[in-house]
Amino acid sequence: MYSLADVCRRRRLRITSARMSIVRALDEADDHPDALTVHRRARKHDPRVSQASVYRTLKWLVEHGLIKKLDFGEGRFRYENAQKPHHNHLVDLGTGEILEFNDEDLEMLAQSISKRLGFVLSHHRVDLFGYRSLSSPIGK
Amino acid sequence: MYSLADVCRRRRLRITSARMSIVRALDEADDHPDALTVHRRARKHDPRVSQASVYRTLKWLVEHGLIKKLDFGEGRFRYENAQKPHHNHLVDLGTGEILEFNDEDLEMLAQSISKRLGFVLSHHRVDLFGYRSLSSPIGK
């Protein structure tokens, strides 16, 4: 998987120093940070980067399809690298942790439901919210 | 289906005049209004009702399970009567219109995926976003 900085270069998108520090923060993330978290992390690379630039750059990256804007009804948005293969989210209501999962049947079902309703599916979002069961196969 | 006002009465929830105008606005809605839309509509019944009361009452109704808080990533919430049987949403990206649909397979699949991941499903959200296909069975 290429770094976001690389993807920008390959696409001839201007990558300034402010953008570089933001993009590095996103590249290093293996979670789903919100804008202010991205700002905090980007500042570690370059303390001069402003909040405004973070919001502008996030918007710009979303517009260019390099990152995805997520929303779990928390009153703010989270972001993730769009290069990650498609997946859905499961929110652990016990801890707030966000897990990712895939299900081929689910993908096909979303397609077929859309078709049945007369729509061409652009994208979809399946979020599950639940509590870890005591006999969790994942454990903790 | 009982009106929200009736449900409040049966549950011995105090229904004041401000709440009545808000609840009537919700009862009359066959769409998915956001808080300010509810406020605008409630004012038609009683122009004195404040924005604060609308937010307070919406929160109160959600807490009592009479309405559901929806979120389509628009940066604000929408609401719908919780008495409506469970359904999912399909957002028409051409018009912004929100359609409702049901799919038994989808419900079972959400359950089984949660279980597989070691979670007890509390609730889930399946939103499809798409464009009406030219040969739409629903037409327009």
Next chain:
DNA sequence: CAGTTTATTGAGAATGAGTTTCAAGAACAT
């Protein structure tokens, strides 16, 4: 490379949804 245009920046002001505060007014319980 100097000069000009265009894009991006940081700081802070502005916005907009939602919440809180507070004093006044209802509703309720004795």
Next chain:
DNA sequence: ATGTTCTTGAAACTCATTCTCAATAAACTG
């Protein structure tokens, strides 16, 4: 009626996000 509790409208406030603007940095142009 009296005191207690709840709810209200208005306005202040919060918080995430967007906008404004003068300054700077890049990218063109000759």
